[in-house]
Amino acid sequence: MYTAEERDVIVLSAFGELSYAARVQALSCLASPEPDFSAVKDFLIKSGSDGVYNKVKEKFHDPAFRETVFGGLKKRGVECVTYFSEDYPRLLKETDRPPVVLYLKGNKDLLKGDHISIVGSRRTSENVLSACARFSGELSKRFTVVTGSADGADAAALKGADFRAISVLAYGFDWADRSAEASVLSKVAKEGLLVSEFSPETQPKRYYFPIRNRIIAGLSRATLVVSAGKKSGALITAGYAEEYSREVFAFPYGIGFSSGEGCNELIKKGARLTTEPLDIFSFFGVDLKPSPVPSLTEEEGRILELVREAGQAFLPEIAEKAGVPPYVLTPVMTSLEIKGCVTRLGGNRFAAVK
Numbered sequence: 001m002y003t004a005e006e007r008d009v010i011v012l013s014a015f016g017e018l019s020y021a022a023r024v025q026a027l028s029c030l031a032s033p034e035p036d037f038s039a040v041k042d043f044l045i046k047s048g049s050d051g052v053y054n055k056v057k058e059k060f061h062d063p064a065f066r067e068t069v070f071g072g073l074k075k076r077g078v079e080c081v082t083y084f085s086e087d088y089p090r091l092l093k094e095t096d097r098p099p100v101v102l103y104l105k106g107n108k109d110l111l112k113g114d115h116i117s118i119v120g121s122r123r124t125s126e127n128v129l130s131a132c133a134r135f136s137g138e139l140s141k142r143f144t145v146v147t148g149s150a151d152g153a154d155a156a157a158l159k160g161a162d163f164r165a166i167s168v169l170a171y172g173f174d175w176a177d178r179s180a181e182a183s184v185l186s187k188v189a190k191e192g193l194l195v196s197e198f199s200p201e202t203q204p205k206r207y208y209f210p211i212r213n214r215i216i217a218g219l220s221r222a223t224l225v226v227s228a229g230k231k232s233g234a235l236i237t238a239g240y241a242e243e244y245s246r247e248v249f250a251f252p253y254g255i256g257f258s259s260g261e262g263c264n265e266l267i268k269k270g271a272r273l274t275t276e277p278l279d280i281f282s283f284f285g286v287d288l289k290p291s292p293v294p295s296l297t298e299e300e301g302r303i304l305e306l307v308r309e310a311g312q313a314f315l316p317e318i319a320e321k322a323g324v325p326p327y328v329l330t331p332v333m334t335s336l337e338i339k340g341c342v343t344r345l346g347g348n349r350f351a352a353v354k
Contacts, residue, residue, distance in 0.1 A: 006085060115220045117145070128251065165193075170209040195215065216237050226250075226263075
């Protein structure tokens with residue numbers, strides 16, 4: 001399955017004795033897949049000790065340890081792609097800090113083709129989450145959607161793409177089942193692809209998340225930011241996209257929406273204001289239009305306009321404006337939900353999507 005050189009790199013990436021920084025430094029010293037321990041000896045001793053260096057070198061040549069590494073991967077259903085593999089994503093390889101090893105769970109073929117990342121905040125309003133899912137669904141007809149693993153915008157992007165998308169984790173796969181997003185990530189592993197630069201047993205650490213974002217941006221031809229406060233991980237991803245000379249798109253927000261302040265700042269700095277998937281398709285010259293709005297009855301069209309005018313409103317408020325009892329509107333609102341024209345915000349409150 002792996003060449004001898006690839007096996008060497010995978011073993012090198014599995015050393016628990018090394019910190020993240022030390023492991024990255026050690027692997028980045030490899031000009032080829034063949035390990036040259038003399039090239040990293042001074043660094044490993046300085047960052048750890050003579051004992052750490054000698055233990056790493058000894059374990060690398062230990063058949064039992066090597067078998068443990070690859071046996072563990074097989075048992076977990078994890079596959080690896082190394083920097084030296086033919087399957088390594090081209091755009092990610094062009095970045096200045098590409099991971100030497102990518103751990104994969106799911107459909108490896110999704111690494112091929114064109115990718116677009118969709119990112120946003122955990123604290124994203126329900127109507128924007130609905131728009132995010134709609135964009136993801138449309139964009140997934142031409143691109144493979146790439147996002148993170150958090151609740152909120154990431155989850156909406158994954159659901160919108162029917163989970164046939166790439167979710168990049170900031171920890172090892174062993175911890176995916178313990179996360180709050182376990183059910184979503186399980187579906188991605190079956191329908192799409194989970195990606196991590198961390199060996200399966202690596203537990204989450206706060207600083208791994210911004211590090212992870214470089215992979216999301218690095219895989220993608222462009223990044224769409226659907227929500228972001230003044231300080232947001234989504235802005236870090238957008239920053240990487242700009243650093244890699246990739247295009248950045250962003251949803252616009254009105255005054256007073258803190259969850260969109262970061263998006264508006266991005267637009268001020270040159271990100272492309274985006275209100276429809278066609279804005280992105282047109283930029284890339286893709287001859288693919290979003291799905292047309294479903295046909296509506298006269299009553300559905302009238303009620304949808306009332307919801308649009310209100311921005312968001314409770315069912316009794318919509319009924320009052322329509323001049324009908326609330327119970328009359330219940331089947332109408334259900335139909336508009338099914339057709340993807342409105343979204344329920346909770347507490348019988350609705351907002352327009354299209």
